[in-house]
Amino acid sequence: MRMIDKRVPxxxxxxxxxxxxxxxxxxxxxxxxxxxxxxxxLIDQGASDLTIISNxxxxxxxxxxxxxxxxxxSKVICSFPxxxxxxxxxxxxxxxxxxxxxxxxxxxxxxxRAGGAGVPAFYTPTAVGTPLAEGKELRVLNGRExxxxxxxxxxxxxxxxxxxxxxxxxxYNKTARNFAPIMxxxxxxxIVQAAQVAEPGAIDPETVVTPGIFVDRVVxxxxxxxxxxxxxxxxxxx
Amino acid sequence: xxxxxxxxxWTREEMAQRLAQDIPNGSYVNLGIGIPELVARFxxxxxxxxxHTENGLLGMGPSPAEGAGDPELINAGKRHVTANLGAAYFHxxxxxxxxxxxxxxxxxxxxxxxxxxxxxxxxxxxxxxxIPAVGGAMDLVAGVKQVFVITQHCTKAGExxxxxxxxxxxxxxxxxDRIYSDLAxxxxxxxxxxxxxxxxxxxxETVQERTGAPLLPAQK
Numbered sequence: 001m002r003m004i005d006k007r008v009p010x011x012x013x014x015x016x017x018x019x020x021x022x023x024x025x026x027x028x029x030x031x032x033x034x035x036x037x038x039x040x041x042l043i044d045q046g047a048s049d050l051t052i053i054s055n056x057x058x059x060x061x062x063x064x065x066x067x068x069x070x071x072x073x074s075k076v077i078c079s080f081p082x083x084x085x086x087x088x089x090x091x092x093x094x095x096x097x098x099x100x101x102x103x104x105x106x107x108x109x110x111x112x113r114a115g116g117a118g119v120p121a122f123y124t125p126t127a128v129g130t131p132l133a134e135g136k137e138l139r140v141l142n143g144r145e146x147x148x149x150x151x152x153x154x155x156x157x158x159x160x161x162x163x164x165x166x167x168x169x170x171x172y173n174k175t176a177r178n179f180a181p182i183m184x185x186x187x188x189x190x191i192v193q194a195a196q197v198a199e200p201g202a203i204d205p206e207t208v209v210t211p212g213i214f215v216d217r218v219v220x221x222x223x224x225x226x227x228x229x230x231x232x233x234x235x236x237x238x
Numbered sequence: 239x240x241x242x243x244x245x246x247x248w249t250r251e252e253m254a255q256r257l258a259q260d261i262p263n264g265s266y267v268n269l270g271i272g273i274p275e276l277v278a279r280f281x282x283x284x285x286x287x288x289x290h291t292e293n294g295l296l297g298m299g300p301s302p303a304e305g306a307g308d309p310e311l312i313n314a315g316k317r318h319v320t321a322n323l324g325a326a327y328f329h330x331x332x333x334x335x336x337x338x339x340x341x342x343x344x345x346x347x348x349x350x351x352x353x354x355x356x357x358x359x360x361x362x363x364x365x366x367x368x369i370p371a372v373g374g375a376m377d378l379v380a381g382v383k384q385v386f387v388i389t390q391h392c393t394k395a396g397e398x399x400x401x402x403x404x405x406x407x408x409x410x411x412x413x414x415d416r417i418y419s420d421l422a423x424x425x426x427x428x429x430x431x432x433x434x435x436x437x438x439x440x441x442x443e444t445v446q447e448r449t450g451a452p453l454l455p456a457q458k
Contacts, residue, residue, distance in 0.1 A: 029293040029330075030316040031309050055330075079370040083316060090369050102370050104336030105292065106377030113331040125380040126338065129357075129411035131364075132376065174327055175294045176310035181329040209329075226309040 005166045006218050007197055014191045014219045015179060018047045018156055025112065025183040026054040026064060027159035030083055031227035033176035034162040035193050036063040038219075040237055048072045053112070053154055055105065055179060057081035057089035060231035065089065066238070073098050074149070077152070079105040085231055091158035104132060107149055109182060114151035116185025116214075121150045157187035161210070164194035165201075168215030171210045177209065184214040193221040246444070247391070247420035248437050256279040256435075257346065257388055265343040266290055266336075268378060271315040273388045274346040292374045293334050297325025307327055314374065324438045338381035339373065345382035347375065347416075349389045351404040354451040356414040356426040358387065359406035372409075379410035391419035391448050398450035400424065400431060421445045430456060 008014040015038060018024070024042075028034030038156050043066055050073050057076055058065025065088045067073060076098055081089050092098040103111065104126050114122055123146035137148035153197040159180035170192055172180060184190045192210075197220040230237075244416075248256065254276035261267060263285040269275050278300065280291060281287055289298040291313040298313060299320035307318030321327075336342055351359040358379055381386050392398055400417065416434070417424045422445045423434040432454040438452045446453045 030312060032293070032312050032316075033310065036365045080373045082369050082371050093369060094367065100370070102372055104328070104372050104376040105374040106338055106381075109330035109334045110338075124338065128380070130376060130408045131362075132372065172327075174290075174308065174311040174321070177327055177329050178294050179330050182331045228309055 002203050006168045006212070006215060007166055008217045008219045011177050011193060011219050011221065012039065012044065013036045013039045014193075015045055015158070018042060018045065020047050021049045021158060022047060023051040023053065023154040025154045025157040025179070025187055026052055027157070027180040027183055029055050029175065029178040031059065032174070033160050033172070033178050033180055034063050034227055035158045036225050036227065036230075037221045038191060038193050039063050039067055043067055043070055043072070045237055051075040051077065051154075053077045055079050055108065059083050059085040059227055061088060062200040062230040063227050063237070066236070068092055068098065070238075071097065075099040075101065076223050077101040077103060077108070079103055079108050081229060102132065109179065111152040112136055112179065112182045112186045115153040116182060116186070119151050122147055123147065150217065152186060154187045155189065157183040157190040159183055159190070159192055160193040161192050162235060163196045163198060163203060164192050164215070164218040165198045165203050165212070166211040166218070167200050168192070168218055169203050169211030170194065170206065170210040170215060171203060172209055181210045185209045189216045190214055191217045191219070193219050193224065195222055195224060196220065199206055241381070245436070246440055249420075251278060251279070253388055253418050253420060256423065257386060258282060261285070261344060264288075265281055265342045266296070266341065267346065268292065268337070268342055270347040270375070270378075270381065272348045274348060275315065276345055277388070290333075290336060291319070292337060292378075294328050294330065294333050295319070295321060295325060296328070296336070297322045299325070333376070334377055337377050340381055340383060344384045344386060345378040346386045346388055347378065349387045349399060350406050352387055352400050352406045352414050352417055352426070354400070354402055354426070354430040356412040357404050358409045358414050359404040360409050362407045364407045375409045379413035384406045384415050385413050386416050386418060386443070387414050388418045391421045391445070398448055401450035421448065424453070427454070432457070
C-alpha cells in the first residue's frame with residue numbers, strides 16, 4: 001500500500017507547473033496569511049498573464065506587489081486593491097496593464113465558497129443599488145432585492161498555514177486564516193506552505209480547519225517572512 | 239459654502255463616547271476604520287460589547303503594547319490588535335455569514351455623504367483616476383441589523399455631508415439608521431433627518447445651516 005504524502009521538497013517545485021494564463025487564488029488579508037515564499041517562487045518561475053484572486057493587491061515591492069511589479073498579472077479580482085504602502089498596483093491600473101474586477105469583500109468570499117462547493121451562482125443583497133450592481137441580474141425574493149453573483153474557481157490556490165500534515169490537513173494562525181480555507185476548496189490544485197509539516201496524527205481531527213481532501217501539495221517553510229518586516233528592511237523582490 | 243472656522247461641537251472622542259452610550263449591553267458590534275475605531279475606548283461602565291472584525295475575529299481586544307504586535311493578529315484596518323478571552327477566529331465565508339446573515343447587532347461606519355432617505359456613500363468619489371476599493375462596507379450595510387454613522391458634520395471644505403441625495407457612488411440604499419456628528423445626533427426617519435440631540439452650545443439653526451437637507455426638530 002502506498003502512503004499518502006503530499007509533501008513537496010521546495011516552494012519552487014510546488015509552483016513549477018503553473019502555466020502562463022493561469023488563474024490563481026492567493027490567501028491573505030493584508031500581510032496576514034500572505035504566502036510570500038510561494039509567491040516569490042512563482043516570480044522566479046516566470047509564469048505571466050496571470051489572473052490573481054486575492055483580497056488586496058500587495059504592499060511595498062515584496063510578495064504579491066512584487067508579482068504585479070514584474071508585470072505578470074493581467075487581471076486582479078479583489079475587494080480592496082489599495083493598502084498602506086500600495087504603489088505598484090495603482091500605477092499598473094492607471095497605465096491599463098492590469099484589469100481590475102472590484103468585488104465586495106463578502107461577495108468575494110461567498111463566490112469562492114460557492115465555487116468550491118459546487119454552487120454555480122447565488123443571490124445576495126450586497127451592492128444592490130450601487131455601481132457594483134451594474135449589469136447584474138436583480139431578483140426580488142421575499143420582498144427584498146438581490147443580485148445574482150457567480151461562483152468563482154481558479155486553476156491554483158496558494159495559501160499559508162501554521163501546521164499541515166502529509167495528508168494535507170491544515171491549521172492556521174489567528175487572523176492569517178482569512179480566505180485560505182475557502183480558497184483551498186475552489187482550485188484545481190491547492191498548494192499550502194506551512195511553518196511545520198507533520199506526520200498524520202499530529203493534528204487532532206477535532207481541530208482540523210482545512211481537511212486534507214482540499215489540499216494537493218504541502219511545502220514546509222519553517223520561518224516564513226512577513227511583508228511588513230521585509231518592507232521595513234527595504235527589501236524589493238526579486 | 240462657508241468655511242467652518244470656529245471650534246464648536248463635540249470632539250471625535252466625545253462623538254465616539256456619545257455613540258457608545260447608545261449600544262446595549264452584550265451587543266455584537268463591527269467598527270469601521272477611522273473615527274468608528276474610537277468607540278471601543280468608551281464602553282460604558284457595566285457593559286460588555288463583543289467586537290467583530292471582518293477579517294476573521296470575534297472578541298477583538300485593544301491594541302497591544304508598542305512592539306508587541308503580531309503581524310498575523312490584525313483588524314480590518316490592518317492594525318495590530320489582541321484577542322480577548324472567549325474570542326474566536328474564523329474564515330471569511332463565516333465572517334460574512336455573520337454580517338450578511340443578520341447576526342451582528344450594529345455596524346459603525348464613517349461616511350462621505352448620507353442622504354435624507356438613509357442612502358450612504360462612503361467608498362469612492364467616483365473620480366476617473368481614483369483606485370476603487372470597497373472592502374466589506376457594502377456587505378455590512380446590507381446585512382447588519384443597525385447601521386450608525388459617525389462623522390464630522392461637514393467636509394474639510396465646509397460642504398454638508400448630510401444631503402438630500404448623494405452625489406457620490408452609493409454603498410447602500412436606505413441603510414443608515416442614525417448619525418453621530420460633531421454637532422448633533424440625528425435619526426434617519428421616513429420623514430427625513432430628525433435631530434435627536436444637539437451638542438451643548440450648538441443650536442438647531444446652526445446645525446440646519448450646515449445640513450444639505452431639511453431637519454426636523456427633536457420630538458418632545
